[in-house]
Amino acid sequence: MSIDSASQPKAVVLLSGGLDSATALAIARRRGFLPHCLSFDYGQRHRVELLAAERIAQHLGAIAHRTIKLDLAQFGSSALTDPTIAVPVEGITTGIPVTYVPARNTIMLSLALAWAEVLDASDIFIGVNAVDYSGYPDCRPEFIRAFETMANLATKAAVEGRRMSIHAPLIQLSKAEIIRQGTALGVDYAMTISCYQPNQDGHACGICDSCRLRREGFAAAELPDPTPYRQNAGQ
Amino acid sequence: MSIDSASQPKAVVLLSGGLDSATALAIARRRGFLPHCLSFDYGQRHRVELLAAERIAQHLGAIAHRTIKLDLAQFGSSALTDPTIAVPVEGITTGIPVTYVPARNTIMLSLALAWAEVLDASDIFIGVNAVDYSGYPDCRPEFIRAFETMANLATKAAVEGRRMSIHAPLIQLSKAEIIRQGTALGVDYAMTISCYQPNQDGHACGICDSCRLRREGFAAAELPDPTPYRQNAGQ
Numbered sequence: 001m002s003i004d005s006a007s008q009p010k011a012v013v014l015l016s017g018g019l020d021s022a023t024a025l026a027i028a029r030r031r032g033f034l035p036h037c038l039s040f041d042y043g044q045r046h047r048v049e050l051l052a053a054e055r056i057a058q059h060l061g062a063i064a065h066r067t068i069k070l071d072l073a074q075f076g077s078s079a080l081t082d083p084t085i086a087v088p089v090e091g092i093t094t095g096i097p098v099t100y101v102p103a104r105n106t107i108m109l110s111l112a113l114a115w116a117e118v119l120d121a122s123d124i125f126i127g128v129n130a131v132d133y134s135g136y137p138d139c140r141p142e143f144i145r146a147f148e149t150m151a152n153l154a155t156k157a158a159v160e161g162r163r164m165s166i167h168a169p170l171i172q173l174s175k176a177e178i179i180r181q182g183t184a185l186g187v188d189y190a191m192t193i194s195c196y197q198p199n200q201d202g203h204a205c206g207i208c209d210s211c212r213l214r215r216e217g218f219a220a221a222e223l224p225d226p227t228p229y230r231q232n233a234g235q
Numbered sequence: 236m237s238i239d240s241a242s243q244p245k246a247v248v249l250l251s252g253g254l255d256s257a258t259a260l261a262i263a264r265r266r267g268f269l270p271h272c273l274s275f276d277y278g279q280r281h282r283v284e285l286l287a288a289e290r291i292a293q294h295l296g297a298i299a300h301r302t303i304k305l306d307l308a309q310f311g312s313s314a315l316t317d318p319t320i321a322v323p324v325e326g327i328t329t330g331i332p333v334t335y336v337p338a339r340n341t342i343m344l345s346l347a348l349a350w351a352e353v354l355d356a357s358d359i360f361i362g363v364n365a366v367d368y369s370g371y372p373d374c375r376p377e378f379i380r381a382f383e384t385m386a387n388l389a390t391k392a393a394v395e396g397r398r399m400s401i402h403a404p405l406i407q408l409s410k411a412e413i414i415r416q417g418t419a420l421g422v423d424y425a426m427t428i429s430c431y432q433p434n435q436d437g438h439a440c441g442i443c444d445s446c447r448l449r450r451e452g453f454a455a456a457e458l459p460d461p462t463p464y465r466q467n468a469g470q
Contacts, residue, residue, distance in 0.1 A: 070305055075353045096391045103349035106389045110345040114338035118310045143388040150381035154341045156331045159372045 010034045010121040011167075012112045015057060015065070017049030019192045019214055020170055022056045023182035024127035027169045029061055030185055033123060037065040038112050042104075043073025043081045048202050052193040059191060068111055072101060080196060087196045089207040096135050097209060099196055105138035109147050109166065117155045122162055129170045129178065144168045175217030183223060190226035203230040245269045246358040246402075247347045250292060250300070252284030254427045254449055255362035255405055257291045258417035262404045263360045264296055265420055271354060272300040273347050277339070278308025278316045283437050287428040294426060303346055307336060315431060322431045324442040331370050332444060334431055340373035344382050344401065352390045357397055364405045364413065379403045410452030418458060425461035438465040 011033035015021045028035045039053040050067060057065040073081040078101040079088070085098055105128065112124045128139040137143060148166040152158045170178050182189065194214040195204035204211050206229045218225035246268035250256045263270050274288040285302060292300035308316040313336040314323070320333055340363065347359045363374040372378065383401040387393045405413050417424065429449040430439035439446050441464045453460035 066309070068306070068309075071303070072349065074301070074303075075349050096394065100391055101349075102352040102391070103345055103389055106348060106385070107342070107345040110338055110342040113341060114307065114310050114336075117337040137391055137394045138389045140388065143385070146381070146385035146388050150341070150378070150385045153375065153378040153381050154338055154373045156335055156337070156372055159331065 008032055008034045009123060010036055010063070010119050011123040011125055012116045012119065012121055013037050013062070013125040014108050014112055014127065015039050015053045015062075016127070017052030017056065017192060018127075018194045018210075019182070019189055019217075020127035020129055020178060022060065022127075022187050022189070022192045023178050023185070024125045024167075024169055025056065025060050025062065026182055026185035026187045028123075028125045028167070033125075034063045035061070035125075036115065036119060036121070037062045038108070038115060039065070039067040040108055040111075041067050041069045042101075043071055045080060045083060045087075046193065046196050046198055048198050048200065049193045052191060052202065055191045059188060066115070070107070072104065072107070075102060078102065087208050089205065092209050092212060094135070096137065099209065100136050103138070105136075105143070106147065109151075113151050113155065113164070116164065117157050120157075122157070123165050123167060125167045125169065127170050128168050129173065129175070131172065131174050139171075141168070141171055144171065174220070175213055176220035179217050179221040179223060183221075188226075190228075194227070199230060201228075203228045205230060243267055243269045244358060245271055245298070245354050245356040246360055247351045247354065247356055248272045248297070248360040249343050249347055249362065250274050250288045250297075251362070252287030252291065252427060253362070253429045253445075254417070254424055254452075255364055255413060257295065257362075257422050257424070257427045258413050258420070259360045259362035259402075259404055260291065260295050260297065261417055261420035261422045263358075263402070268358060268360075269298045270296070270360075271350065271356070272297045273343070273350060274300070274302040275343055275346075276302050276304045277336075278306050280315060280318060280322075281428065281431055281433055283433050283435065284428045287426060287437065290426045294423060301350070305342070305346075307339065307342070310337060313337065322443050324440065327444050327447060329370070331372065334444065335371050338373070340371075340378070341382070344386075348386050348390065348399070351399065352392050355392075357392070358400050358402060360402045360404065362405050363403050364408065364410070366407065366409050374406075376403070376406055379406065409455065410448055411455035414452050414456040414458060418456075423461075425463075429462070434465060436463075438463045440465060
């Protein structure tokens with residue numbers, strides 16, 4: 001930490017344990033923010049990503065890291081929270097996949113907004129991406145802009161004139177560009193977990209949509225892929 | 236329930252256990268919706284309101300009622316969740332009071348949105364009021380409109396062309412008008428709890444902002460106030 005940290009602004013950074021949010025955290029720090037990381041234990045089957053989030057927060061100099069417990073699995077309707085719905089492994093198709101979790105980014109940004117308000121922070125970072133992504137509606141630029149507009153009417157801070165900014169620094173980048181940028185900022189991607197169905201040790205399946213996007217990203221970036229894959233992963 | 240309930244649309248109704256949300260539920264039902272009620276155990280000191288919410292959901296014909304556990308007290312910064320901050324009892328003042336819970340309505344509406352999406356419901360009811368209210372920013376019409384705009388970009392349903400509506404049927408009513416409307420719809424207000432600091436038995440203090448607004452509402456509506464007040468409440 002720099003000596004004049006008292007003069008640096010705080011930011012809340014949503015941190016999943018995956019590649020994108022780790023890069024968003026590194027960018028927030030490079031831009032001079034004191035990152036306060038927020039993760040969610042929401043009933044995801046890839047819960048091992050929360051251990052990754054802890055490692056990454058420490059690795060990339062987070063000032064604080066909180067994990068909020070919130071049972072989204074009770075709503076079901078997603079392969080990420082309902083064990084009876086299989087994670088697709090046949091390749092990325094058009095349309096919104098069954099891994100979509102209803103209103104997930106809206107809920108996470110809302111809780112980030114609450115923490116930001118309490119911290120007197122005016123900035124929230126989220127690692128959504130609308131290029132090499134899974135087609136989720138709440139990863140699109142128009143959604144982020146609409147959330148920011150709403151946030152600026154929702155809070156006491158907004159009424160008192162402090163403007164809240166939602167930063168989505170990866171939103172227009174390809175996966176390869178994200179990986180190159182993160183690598184330049186010192187992100188150790190071996191710590192991150194992207195797989196939707198990793199095993200207990202954090203080894204990736206290699207064939208879910210998230211694994212495919214990640215593998216293609218490292219290949220396109222012409223950088224070695226440090227992901228620990230399971231033996232017999234569909235490589 | 237009417238016989239043709241299969242043809243009635245579902246709605247998610249945010250239900251706190253207080254006077255306003257009970258009225259919003261009665262209105263949703265009168266408008267022909269099948270109400271699915273959502274309450275929050277968020278660390279509020281007036282947690283006894285959750286028992287009231289259960290009674291009201293049953294009394295007013297809810298199809299389902301869920302209570303989501305979510306620790307907003309960990310963020311602190313509100314008299315409603317932090318026992319070290321006193322609930323004001325000196326009368327309503329200008330400005331946003333210390334009972335404001337950061338981003339509370341944003342968070343609750345976000346979770347209602349998730350449930351609505353899973354239910355294939357296009358309607359959410361919230362009992363916010365911007366007339367006889369405590370000055371919370373997230374009770375204003377412009378906030379509700381901005382949330383609705385955001386919600387219509389956030390979800391799979393929205394992408395597929397199903398428009399989500401956020402109904403705030405009380406937003407422009409006085410407390411007296413709310414009470415008259417609810418009474419006409421058969422709401423038993425003796426079941427509701429508005430007090431920010433009720434005792435274990437649900438008896439109201441009579442002097443917090445919420446009690447004051449409620450008492451003045453019954454007086455202005457010229458209806459008997461069925462609220463159980465504590466002995467020695469500041470009447």
